[in-house]
Amino acid sequence: xxxxxxxxxxxxxxxxxxxxxxxxxxxxxxxxxxxxxxxxxxxxxxxxxxxxxxxxxxxxxxxxxxxxxxxxxxxxxxxxxxxxxxxxxxxxxxxxxxxxxxxxxxxxxxxxxxxxxxxxxxxxxxxxxxxxxxxxxxxxxxxxxxxxxxxxxxxxxxxxxxxxxxxxxxxxxxxxxxxxxxxxxxxxxxxxxxxxxxxxxxxxxxxxxxxxxxxxxxxxxxxxxxxxxxxxxxxxxxxxx
Numbered sequence: 001x002x003x004x005x006x007x008x009x010x011x012x013x014x015x016x017x018x019x020x021x022x023x024x025x026x027x028x029x030x031x032x033x034x035x036x037x038x039x040x041x042x043x044x045x046x047x048x049x050x051x052x053x054x055x056x057x058x059x060x061x062x063x064x065x066x067x068x069x070x071x072x073x074x075x076x077x078x079x080x081x082x083x084x085x086x087x088x089x090x091x092x093x094x095x096x097x098x099x100x101x102x103x104x105x106x107x108x109x110x111x112x113x114x115x116x117x118x119x120x121x122x123x124x125x126x127x128x129x130x131x132x133x134x135x136x137x138x139x140x141x142x143x144x145x146x147x148x149x150x151x152x153x154x155x156x157x158x159x160x161x162x163x164x165x166x167x168x169x170x171x172x173x174x175x176x177x178x179x180x181x182x183x184x185x186x187x188x189x190x191x192x193x194x195x196x197x198x199x200x201x202x203x204x205x206x207x208x209x210x211x212x213x214x215x216x217x218x219x220x221x222x223x224x225x226x227x228x229x230x231x232x233x234x235x236x237x238x239x240x241x
Contacts (some may be wrong), residue, residue, distance in 0.1 A: 008063035065197035109159035125174030130161035167225035188213035
């Protein structure tokens with residue numbers, strides 16, 4: 001086996017190691033160590049954010065053509081971004097009753113979201129429809145101790161947005177604003193990591209500061225989606241002129 005194939009296998013192993021983190025998260029969750037469970041769950045985002053870069057570095061599709069990394073990603077992403085956060089919601093009683101019914105809503109919505117052939121607009125650098133960032137949603141609902149009725153409302157609205165064909169930034173694929181996006185993502189990761197290791201007023205300050213990135217992400221996605229729609233509307237007009 002040549003070095004290129006070895007490198008490709010190592011990248012796939014790195015991606016698959018996400019499952020070990022998720023198993024740890026589930027274990028900590030059942031022990032009632034909720035902050036630690038969230039930390040392990042969010043660490044999985046680090047792997048998901050970096051394995052694509054590594055895969056491109058080793059030219060993984062050419063080095064290991066018989067292995068479908070995209071299929072692996074989809075399986076892991078569903079467990080990481082959807083199933084584990086929903087399990088967290090149930091274990092911490094964060095939803096209105098009947099809890100199991102409401103917990104099924106994001107699970108079902110995301111099954112359809114993941115099944116869309118155009119869910120990832122790789123060439124444009126977007127996701128189409130809310131990209132099932134349930135782990136981040138659950139993180140903020142938990143750390144800010146939102147009431148169950150509000151958690152349930154947020155989950156229901158976002159589940160609907162899975163089916164609304166709005167573009168959301170695909171940070172690691174979007175070519176524009178790349179360094180701003182990477183810098184804000186890194187700052188966000190540092191802030192929430194620090195918040196999970198602290199308590200009291202400092203924790204509240206760090207969590208509040210960390211909201212800058214989700215707000216930026218949502219507003220930026222809205223503006224870029226609107227710009228893309230305007231361009232699409234202009235094309236027929238230009239063709240007729």
